[in-house]
Amino acid sequence: MPVDVDARVVSNIRLSDDYNVVCLDAPALALGAQPGQFVMIKPVTGFEPLLRRPFSIFEVLPTSNSAPTGFSLLNKRVGIGTEILYSVEVDQEIRCLGPLGVPFTLVGPPQEAWIVAGGVGLAPFLTLASALQQSGTPTTLFYGGRRSADLFYLDAFTQLGVELVLATEDGSRGESGLVTAPLERALTASVVSAKPTLYACGPTPMMRTVAGLAAAHGRPCQVSLEPVMGCGMGGCYSCVVPVCNSEDEPTHFVRACLEGPVFDSQTITWNRL
Amino acid sequence: MPVDVDARVVSNIRLSDDYNVVCLDAPALALGAQPGQFVMIKPVTGFEPLLRRPFSIFEVLPTSNSAPTGFSLLNKRVGIGTEILYSVEVDQEIRCLGPLGVPFTLVGPPQEAWIVAGGVGLAPFLTLASALQQSGTPTTLFYGGRRSADLFYLDAFTQLGVELVLATEDGSRGESGLVTAPLERALTASVVSAKPTLYACGPTPMMRTVAGLAAAHGRPCQVSLEPVMGCGMGGCYSCVVPVCNSEDEPTHFVRACLEGPVFDSQTITWNRL
Amino acid sequence: MDLNVDIGSLRLKNPLIAASGCFGYGVEYAEVVNLKTLGGIAVKGLFLSEREGHNPPRIVETPAGMLNAIGLQGIGVHRFVAEKLPDLYSQGATVIVNICGSTIDEYVEITRILADADGVNAIELNISCPNIKAGGITFGNSAVGTSEVVQAVRSVTKLPIIPKLTPNVTDIAGIARAAEEAGADAVSLVNTFLAMAIDVETRRPALSNGVGGLSGPAIRPIAVRMVYECSQAVTIPIIGMGGIMTARDVLEFIIAGATAVQVGTANFVNPNLWPKLLADLKEYLSRHNIERVQDLVGTLELTETQVWNSS
Amino acid sequence: MDLNVDIGSLRLKNPLIAASGCFGYGVEYAEVVNLKTLGGIAVKGLFLSEREGHNPPRIVETPAGMLNAIGLQGIGVHRFVAEKLPDLYSQGATVIVNICGSTIDEYVEITRILADADGVNAIELNISCPNIKAGGITFGNSAVGTSEVVQAVRSVTKLPIIPKLTPNVTDIAGIARAAEEAGADAVSLVNTFLAMAIDVETRRPALSNGVGGLSGPAIRPIAVRMVYECSQAVTIPIIGMGGIMTARDVLEFIIAGATAVQVGTANFVNPNLWPKLLADLKEYLSRHNIERVQDLVGTLELTETQVWNSS
Ligand SMILES: Cc1cc2nc3c(=O)[nH]c(=O)nc-3n(C[C@H](O)[C@H](O)[C@H](O)COP(=O)(O)OP(=O)(O)OC[C@H]3O[C@@H](n4cnc5c(N)ncnc54)[C@H](O)[C@@H]3O)c2cc1C
Ligand SMILES: Cc1cc2nc3c(=O)[nH]c(=O)nc-3n(C[C@H](O)[C@H](O)[C@H](O)COP(=O)(O)OP(=O)(O)OC[C@H]3O[C@@H](n4cnc5c(N)ncnc54)[C@H](O)[C@@H]3O)c2cc1C
Ligand SMILES: Cc1cc2nc3c(=O)[nH]c(=O)nc-3n(C[C@H](O)[C@H](O)[C@H](O)COP(=O)(O)O)c2cc1C
Ligand SMILES: Cc1cc2nc3c(=O)[nH]c(=O)nc-3n(C[C@H](O)[C@H](O)[C@H](O)COP(=O)(O)O)c2cc1C
Ligand code: FES
């Protein structure tokens, strides 16, 4: 059940010129948040901007086994709202509604989890990776960015026992090019042995490619989509994505805030997204 | 000639829960500012609020004989813009247009200057008092507020050699009641000897009373009016006040930003203000 | 303190209604909002059958407002009655069903279906939906078109009928009058303003549909004027809306002449704004010694010079 | 880079015009703005004789906008020609005189006077001023009224005539068409939206006049839609306005179909916004390899689904 709380900013860690992590004090919200769920935050009172912004829950704080005190956001500056979030100050309060949406469905051993993240698409995966680790599921993170400096929290994933496969567009870290290239090779090489379930979040072209690879190799794939969201509650019908659940059903629009943001990639009509 | 500059906040001194003084670094604007002139400031970028706000120039900084480096504002919280100004932080930049408007006309010895200020109506008078002091004009400040804690900068006026007559509505400092009472007594007692010119700024009822007393005692009186101002430049015609310059002329509206804010109190059609 | 207001034969427990299209079918908010505490819920606009709606992007923000072109995606009246209405009914919600038609017959048929269902408290006629053509313009754009729809629906139901008026007209008061004469129990206004935003880098409309409807605080001053204007023209109750965010805004509409108000876009910003709206409204009433909210309706005081001209 | 645009026989050196009522008579800004660098200056609306205007308060802020009810205070056309025009002329300003009339004869007479004066470059007909009655509604509220005024003025001058259209109508494109057919050289739009703000504590209108006109960023999306709509209906140039604050907003209007734009409320916020507007406009043109600003006019790309319907 979502709550709407004024969450106090505990810290704002600048990771780069574009990325930061904001830790928020919000026990009631963090309680019961599941990997892949999101929050709607109002970065500023007043009307500039008017609407809230959707953000994945990046970490549940603290990560130890005591009760959660809050959560963090991985934020990338792309416009007015994320700009404000990049500049928040400690002790400011930010209105947060959540947890919202359908979480990832977890796989367990002997199956493997292969996570594919592009850029800020990393956001939903730290909570997913820790949940997978708890069940002992072998997990690999395929993580791509523009350059080395755009890859974050590698240590955190490594400490969770996640194997890393990195790619950067400029070749400054890991493989040069898109992260879907090593993914494709890995799928081709090991699909029979590893039986991985894929989880993807990132730019739409990346997710489309991952969905295609999953289908080609007969692997299940869950994607976390990021449409524009007006309300996050099912109220406005702005966040729709085209889905088709079975062959005898036409493609139709469903609300990503209620039926997503996590979808089975096979149900998405990718050429209409 | 007015300039429009981004003025850096040098300090923000809270005087009380409602009043503060903001010092701004703006040499080009301060240069040539005369007592009674005002600035139009944009307390925030964006549209909340959309329009600028008019403020008297409270002090020219520094007050020594070197070239001015900026100016200060005496601000009273009454709404959204003054609220923002109450909370500005050092090093923030605030857009300021000025100096604007018609200044006070100074009197010189042997004439006296009697200044009448109500509440934040004190704002235009510190620069006036120092100009008067330079010409050696005997100056008295009749200054009224709600309570003792609402009377500010008394020492500054005293140091300029200004004689103080105080009144508070709750009687906690000076005379109990409105400041126009001691003014009236003083006018009645000493008008022949002192030949004071009156200067008034404050709530409209106060200024109306002062104008009436001035007329009754045959003394000249300059008032600084504070109508709502949209632009401060003569562009919008929002700031009009009803004036009548001679008996054969009907009352008509003139722009207070161009022909004021300082007016000869006799020209104002008070019952239409 | 008496917060009841009457919309025709329907008594609302308070004047605060969730606006159509901004509160889903109501049930989506049940976890966050106590539905029965609202004066009413105007559910999302329904056609007879299901509709897909427009391609995304469907919304874009503008200064103090937003554009939407949802395209009335919806489940149709049959599924609504079967899947949503029982739930709303059991939670004690006061349900105002917002209906759309491509023809007068469609309005009539939807009304018949709703009139037979349990739990429908009133019908709001969305005649401000520019998809519907009547002799080249929409029903709601003309007094004649408005009158036709209202009369037709009136003849098949005793439920309160509330035509919802478009602001995109020269004379909204004339249209309100036509609605009243045709037998409407109330009018609601305003729907959104037809508007457009352009992405200057791509030189394409920001919305997939090209144009959209402007809502939110930006439009409030125009909506308040229209409510006042209509209140001078009709005697039936007016349900006012357009940019309400706070109790102050609610009061502005009521004082201008609205018996009740709807809150749309604000739900997106603050999904459970209702308790505070209601508390602040009560605080105002008690501070001003007003016993019944109905006594505040249309209490705007005008002087002689305050006539219909500006600038 | 070619920033010239043509409004009938008048060539503007760039598409940026100061909007009427928001820039005084121009001369007020001479200390802060280099007047001859503007595409044009639409001076404050003039009647034949002086007018007092409404009592203050004349403006009030609203979300991302403001209401005004100035009441067309002004010095009248005679004093304008004698006292202001020579100054504007000597400073090299391109002067568009905004005129108002209570009757068609008044429009005609003002036009005659201006046509004889040195330094008038065009006449903007303020037929969107709700003070003027023609058969119960203002000229500008109907195609017929618009047509009458334009024809009458057309017959007495060769100066470019630019009727300024009101947005408070059902069919602004129809009115633009009527203006074109009656001989207008261009149309300008939009004037302000009739609106109202209420002080809920006193239960009185915030403006002394009761109602006022809404301007500023809040109205921009509606104004852009109307410019686009008119551009589909007429071939004469359109001068677009409503809420322009930045070069991005200028571009939105030009892409929608405006040959030039006017900037109103933004002057109050930033009296010398012109150099930056112009620089940012040029930067866009060069980044997009557009040699002539005229080539950008009406370049909005629409797909088939982007038709005239919403929500
Ligand atoms: C479920 C979900 C989870 C998300 N999680 C994260 C996260 O953890 N970290 C993060 O940095 N971002 C996340 N996003 C994306 C984030 O919501 C947008 O980047 C943000 O809303 C943009 O707001 P803005 O005001 O900065 O941009 P605006 O100024 O509104 O727009 C700037 C640009 O961003 C685009 N944009 C606007 N809204 C969205 C949106 N919802 N999705 C994608 N693009 C958009 C606009 O089209 C425009 O091109 C998530 C989105 C969704 C739907
Ligand atoms: C020439 C001039 C000089 C001024 N000098 C000072 C000064 O030195 N220090 C100072 O604190 N104030 C000064 N004022 C008044 C100050 O401009 C207003 O208090 C301020 O604009 C209110 O803005 P706001 O956003 O806080 O109020 P808003 O939220 O806009 O309104 C709050 C209340 O204040 C009233 N109000 C709004 N604008 C004005 C206005 N211009 N004048 C009076 N009341 C208004 C409103 O009607 C409303 O009741 C001056 C005004 C003028 C015209
Ligand atoms: C996303 C969205 C969808 C809407 N859908 C409908 C609808 O289905 N039927 C209707 O009559 N009005 C619809 N409206 C209009 C609102 O009910 C309301 O009239 C308008 O938004 C103005 O109110 P507001 O400013 O409070 O949002 C919609 C508005 C929005 C923003
Ligand atoms: C204070 C004020 C006065 C105005 N006076 C006039 C006028 O005299 N004649 C006229 O045609 N339009 C007048 N207008 C309308 C503007 O010219 C312009 O059409 C409108 O404000 C929209 O543009 P904006 O949003 O850029 O201000 C006035 C607008 C304002 C804000
Ligand atoms: S964001 Fe409003 S329905 Fe999904």
Ligand code: FES
């Ligand atoms: S404030 Fe605009 S004319 Fe005076």
